[in-house]
Amino acid sequence: MNRLDEALMRRSAALRPSRADVVVKKLSTSANHSLIWFTAAAVLATIPGRGRRAALRGVVAIAGASFTANALGKQIFPRRRPAADLVPVARRLTRRPTSSSFPSGHAASAAAFTTAVALESPVAAAFVAPVAAAVAYSRVHTGVHWPSDVVCGAALGLGLGLLTQRWWPVGVGQPAESAVPVRTPVLQDGEGLTIVANPNSGPDDTDPADEIKAAWPKATVIRIDDLADQDFSAVRALGAAGGDGTVAAVASVAAGTGLPLAVVPAGTLNHFARDIGVASLEQTRTATESGEGMAIGLGSVSVDGAEPTIFLNTASLGGYPDLVRLRDKHAKRLGKWPAGAYALVRVLHEAEPLTVTLNGRRQTVWMVFVGNNPYLPRGFAPATRQRLDSGLLDVRFIRADVPFSRIRFVLAALAGALHRSHTYRQMDLPGFDVRVHGRAVAIATDGEVGPEGTVFTFKARRTALTVYR
Structure with missing residues (x-):
């Protein structure tokens, strides 16, 4: 590999000098600390919908790639950088990096950002990809990386860009669908x-x-x-x-x-x-x-046998109302996903567990979330729905009756492995009951705090409402 790297470096160094050398040097330095990609993300964020989702996914991918390449890869695989005299003086960077040559952090961030953007907006990625390829090559052209450093860095970034789907599936933010289109009054x-x-x-x-x-x-x-x-x-x-x-x-x-x-x-x-x-x-x-519209389902909850209350989005017991309130309070300053993570950790730290009988089974939980139709992602940060006519309720809760349940839940959420965690449960049900043992607690529906009670009966109504769309 060393012999192949040196042969490729000499072949690149043999290219005739041109004005492009200055451009490539500036492009290479503009990618320091991912500045060029954060700028691109800021531009994409001005475009509602796909643009903003692409920007957010891209920034998350950069964070993962930068940490993995620089904080882990370079420490585990120390490698000497190419000698400065392998490339002409005019191409050399003013400040040559001194960290390990393997892998290329610039190539990892470039590939991660491009991959993440492509998942949300292939059109935007078509503009980003040539710049990313040029940044990756610039590290060889300026003599600060071996070609294999760049190839492996790019492969690492590609993998981490695709890995964002584990926490945030593609399609989150798209309008939900219904199999029941209807004609509504004009x-x-x-x-x-x-x-x-x-x-x-x-x-x-x-x-x-x-x-x-x-x-x-x-x-x-x-x-x-x-x-x-x-x-x-x-x-x-x-x-x-x-x-x-x-x-x-x-x-x-x-x-x-x-x-x-x-x-x-x-x-x-x-x-x-x-x-x-x-x-x-x-x-x-x-x-x-x-006159365009569709038929959608609704959720309902009856408290202690009273008249059912309709909810369009979510209902919750325990600490979940506080989680939503804290997330929304800090979302503009931190961004929705970081604000959600902060709110989750804080609420779990301060919450008191509830002893409940849920669907006939007694257990202790930190909070219970109920969604009208299944939500995505399937972890504990539900954001959007693909369908509104499933006739099912999305039931999620965090168990409090296992050792170190809160720490284990947070670690599983960060690892994208909640589906394997003993502290987290998720079910899709047409209806179920929750009986709270002890003092009465309040139900929250669609962001509004409702009455207190000890027996909550949830039901899904498949096509209960027609909406214009």
Whole structure:
């Protein structure tokens, strides 16, 4: 290998000097500390949807590649770098690295970022890949790496880029589908549409009523506080303008009256609107004028035998409501995934275990999560759904009755091995019961804290609601 490396280095050094030498040197140094890739990620992050997912996955892949190549690979496999006199003086870097030559950290980061971006956006990767290849070759051209260092570094980066799918499957963030497409009433200018608006939704408490009236001149707009007093017998469709809590309240009425639901994303996070593929008021208006929609399932929970409460996204017992609150509080500053990890560790540290009988089996748990339809990823950071008509509930919980359960859970989550951990359980069920032993606890549904109780009955309703999309 050494003889082959030296032969290839001499062949590269024999190339005629050109202006490209200056460009290659600058490209090589621009990749120091992955600066060029973080810049590319910042540009991709300005593109909603695929662009932002590609940027986030790329940054995660860079972190893994940089740590593996520099903190592990170079320590385990020490190798002397090529002698400076193997390449012409004009090509040599001003500051030659002094760490081990094997593997190339620059090549690992370049390949990891490109692979991760390609998983989310092949079009963006087509622009990134030539630059990544040039960065990898530049390490040989400037004489700071042997060719085998670059090849092995690139292979390492490729593997780590693909490995991100273990924690974050491709497709997370895509709109969910339903096998039950339906035709909904066509509402020209919103005629026959009553929209329930929450003026306190959204990050700035902006009242969406004016924007709604401009989009649907013939629609009726009411406040969320007046929802219970309305007669919807002459209404053709209901609308909800607000966050997930507002949408869930209106969806419950729509499901009970058999009316289709138009969702206007006017909250802070808009999880449900994202999952059905509605990103703006304009998209909702287009759907109401074309009559396009789909039938979706709903989850319900009855507390101590009371009337069931509908939930669109999730319900939870134990520390999970605190986890969501902490994650959302720090998401803008840290990013969603780091904020989720921080919230998980903190809640697990502070939480008190619950003794419950879940689906007929008694056990002690830290928290219980219930999703309306199965969520992805399958670890304990559920983010999105592929289907909304499965007729199943996604049930997840962390056991507290095994030694060092919290530490073992965190380590398994970091290793992407929760499916093998004794501390974590995940099931897809059409319905189940949870009986809490001891003091009553509160249920949280769609981000809203509900009543306290000791017996919770969960059910899935496969096609209970029609939504415009």
